[in-house]
Amino acid sequence: MTHLTTDIFLASLADGVSTLLARDSQNSDWVSFNCVFPIRKYTLKKAATAAYQQVCAPYHTWAVRTAVSAGMCTLPTRDQLLLNPNETYMVVTHKKFKSLEASTIDDTNEGYENAFEILHYPTITATNLGMLPIKDNLVFKRMFKMPDQSIPKDAAYQIINDELMLDGNPRLNLASFVTTWMEPECDKLIMSSINKNYVDMDMYPVTTELQNRCVNMIAHLFHAPVGEHDTAIGVGTVGSSEAIMLAGLAFKRKWQENRKSQGKTYHNPNIVIGSNMQVCWEKFARYFDVDLKVVNLKEDYYVMDPVKAVEMVDENTICVAATLGSTMTGEFEDVKLLNELLLNKNKETGWNTPIHVDAASGGFIAPFIYPDLEWDFRLPLVKSINASGHKYGLVYAGVGWVVWRTKEDLPDELIFHINYLGSDQPTFTLNFSKGSSQIIAQYYQFIRLGFEGYENVMKNCNENARLLKEGLEKTGRFNIISKDIGVPLLAFSLKDSSRYTVFDISESLRRFGWVVPAYTMPPDVQHISVLRVVIREDFSHSLADRLIANIVRVVNEMDAAKSTDNAINTRDGEASEDSKKEVKLGISKYWRRFVHAMADQAEQYIYQRFPYLRLDDTPSSSSGSDSDPSESSTAASQAEAPPPAPAPEPAPMPSPPRAPAWDGLRRMRGQARKMTGLPPRRQMAPIDEPDTIHEVGESSHQAELRAQVHQISQDLQALRQDVSQHHTLLEDTRTTVLEILTSHLTLME
Numbered sequence: 001m002t003h004l005t006t007d008i009f010l011a012s013l014a015d016g017v018s019t020l021l022a023r024d025s026q027n028s029d030w031v032s033f034n035c036v037f038p039i040r041k042y043t044l045k046k047a048a049t050a051a052y053q054q055v056c057a058p059y060h061t062w063a064v065r066t067a068v069s070a071g072m073c074t075l076p077t078r079d080q081l082l083l084n085p086n087e088t089y090m091v092v093t094h095k096k097f098k099s100l101e102a103s104t105i106d107d108t109n110e111g112y113e114n115a116f117e118i119l120h121y122p123t124i125t126a127t128n129l130g131m132l133p134i135k136d137n138l139v140f141k142r143m144f145k146m147p148d149q150s151i152p153k154d155a156a157y158q159i160i161n162d163e164l165m166l167d168g169n170p171r172l173n174l175a176s177f178v179t180t181w182m183e184p185e186c187d188k189l190i191m192s193s194i195n196k197n198y199v200d201m202d203m204y205p206v207t208t209e210l211q212n213r214c215v216n217m218i219a220h221l222f223h224a225p226v227g228e229h230d231t232a233i234g235v236g237t238v239g240s241s242e243a244i245m246l247a248g249l250a251f252k253r254k255w256q257e258n259r260k261s262q263g264k265t266y267h268n269p270n271i272v273i274g275s276n277m278q279v280c281w282e283k284f285a286r287y288f289d290v291d292l293k294v295v296n297l298k299e300d301y302y303v304m305d306p307v308k309a310v311e312m313v314d315e316n317t318i319c320v321a322a323t324l325g326s327t328m329t330g331e332f333e334d335v336k337l338l339n340e341l342l343l344n345k346n347k348e349t350g351w352n353t354p355i356h357v358d359a360a361s362g363g364f365i366a367p368f369i370y371p372d373l374e375w376d377f378r379l380p381l382v383k384s385i386n387a388s389g390h391k392y393g394l395v396y397a398g399v400g401w402v403v404w405r406t407k408e409d410l411p412d413e414l415i416f417h418i419n420y421l422g423s424d425q426p427t428f429t430l431n432f433s434k435g436s437s438q439i440i441a442q443y444y445q446f447i448r449l450g451f452e453g454y455e456n457v458m459k460n461c462n463e464n465a466r467l468l469k470e471g472l473e474k475t476g477r478f479n480i481i482s483k484d485i486g487v488p489l490l491a492f493s494l495k496d497s498s499r500y501t502v503f504d505i506s507e508s509l510r511r512f513g514w515v516v517p518a519y520t521m522p523p524d525v526q527h528i529s530v531l532r533v534v535i536r537e538d539f540s541h542s543l544a545d546r547l548i549a550n551i552v553r554v555v556n557e558m559d560a561a562k563s564t565d566n567a568i569n570t571r572d573g574e575a576s577e578d579s580k581k582e583v584k585l586g587i588s589k590y591w592r593r594f595v596h597a598m599a600d601q602a603e604q605y606i607y608q609r610f611p612y613l614r615l616d617d618t619p620s621s622s623s624g625s626d627s628d629p630s631e632s633s634t635a636a637s638q639a640e641a642p643p644p645a646p647a648p649e650p651a652p653m654p655s656p657p658r659a660p661a662w663d664g665l666r667r668m669r670g671q672a673r674k675m676t677g678l679p680p681r682r683q684m685a686p687i688d689e690p691d692t693i694h695e696v697g698e699s700s701h702q703a704e705l706r707a708q709v710h711q712i713s714q715d716l717q718a719l720r721q722d723v724s725q726h727h728t729l730l731e732d733t734r735t736t737v738l739e740i741l742t743s744h745l746t747l748m749e
């Protein structure tokens, strides 16, 4: 019954919350309990009260109803819930909203309330409501509408700037290959060209010229067979992804032309590629209807195996894509071997399968520090190469390059010519308009650093990678997966992940500000999970030392935490008992306040029913006893069933346990009269005084007293029964409230 009531209560509570939210969000699905938090107006008290009134209130007496209603006041407030738990995500989110409120909108603003769209979770049921981990489920977003009115520019700046403070620090983002630092002179150039649309080539011929110079420099760097006075074939893009789309389209078109000319079908093109491919290849395949024939990785060989790749090539293969700098481990694939094997296969089959090199990150590394490594246009089957200018090209996000070996490798039909901007303009990009700044910044880096500068930067990155590797190896806990020759990054797995995982380490490192991603490797080595640290130009020697120190600290802390856990676990489950105790302590804190509130109500009730009783602790002139009802009826109660025993404070729980109301009464007596605004204390002389029967030898005063005592004892008997009934009801309510509080504590955890 209790359980049933609890379930219904919780269901109603959920419904209450949902209804409250529905008022704003027009949606009455179940919602995650913690979704309520961001909205100041909605409190747990409101939802719980609504639910209680629907479910339990009709069955409860006035005293219980009032007590419960008082108890509702003891439920934690929104602010307590948000600020008590040491839950960083919550706190951060709360702060975020606080700053938003402070800077923009006050609580009374209707737009503010409507602005929150609470995401609904259809899977949440009444019973698991509130039990969900906060982090995974605290998902809400601000649904923005354009404001009706303008605001001052400095206010707009402040609002956005304040909110952006919550973004991470790009320099500590070790997940990304993309440049996060450039010289201030280059920043100036970027700012001064921020208003130039690159596509207006006639308007900005110098910018176009700078792009062409960059293409030429890159083509030379990659050993394209371009004569001294020739123009290299290539284009600046938004990044390697766009570059890969363009290269892929060129291969597809060439293959189709070839097949058509041979009178063969041309509908099932495919690309052979390693499972370590970057996601842009999957995008290309899906967007442009090309199959991917994936070469899976194997233990201790985390890049595409050229032998397997060539085996997979068939007559529909438009190209084999090799990666110079695997996204997962930074390792360079063996393009030279691939070229040799493919040359042989082409000779045998008569096919002319080409190679594309995805040198997104390796393209600006290999030429400078591995000049003898043959991976580029020195190999005859390499027809196109892409590289990210915004990675080791050392430019801020927004620039990539694709270069073709010769003019013949880029089908003419893919080049569009427009003249409405003033002159004939060939374009071969997916996008039309784009900024010029990144192209200009790339040119700045090429002429500023020159070969020497790039070489120095890459060597420095390599040196920092080596230091980091040494530091990690010294800890004795990691296997280094990345290779010395490759992109300067460290990919490492845990030697022993039985106690904690790389994901735990990644999570813990965030508290120092580091973003070190952890991920599982692609097929067929998914069982390996690694952490990856990308070493960029702005990652210094001292940052490497600091990172190692932080990794060591995190790992040591986790070791210590695990060994404490183990020690506790060996005490036959005492560990969980301890944590349960902590939870109970939290619950009892709220519960005590609830009981106190109920005690007030119970006292008020007793006053009304038994007006001749004195509950005040002011010394009595007539009885001479203390105001505790149990004490004032001692004589009678000795003859009858014993009433709740008096307990001086602080007192251990008497046995048998008594109704909480009595405990509360004792503690709170004296305050009761003032707090409840009850009529002045009455004397023992009752309004409905019992008839007095004289016993032999008894004075009339004695007889009167005896009759009064008798009456009191009878009243107390009735009261005890009443209290016991209420106690059951209170227990019911208590269980319910406890469940709510337990949910809360779980939430807080």
Ligand SMILES: Cc1ncc(COP(=O)(O)O)c(C=O)c1O
Pocket: 177, 238, 239, 240, 241, 242, 278, 280, 323, 325, 326, 327, 358, 360, 361, 388, 400
């Ligand atoms: C191997 C590889 N190819 C392509 C890309 C996509 O590059 P972008 O971000 O420049 O579009 C990446 C990005 O990390 C990459 O590592």
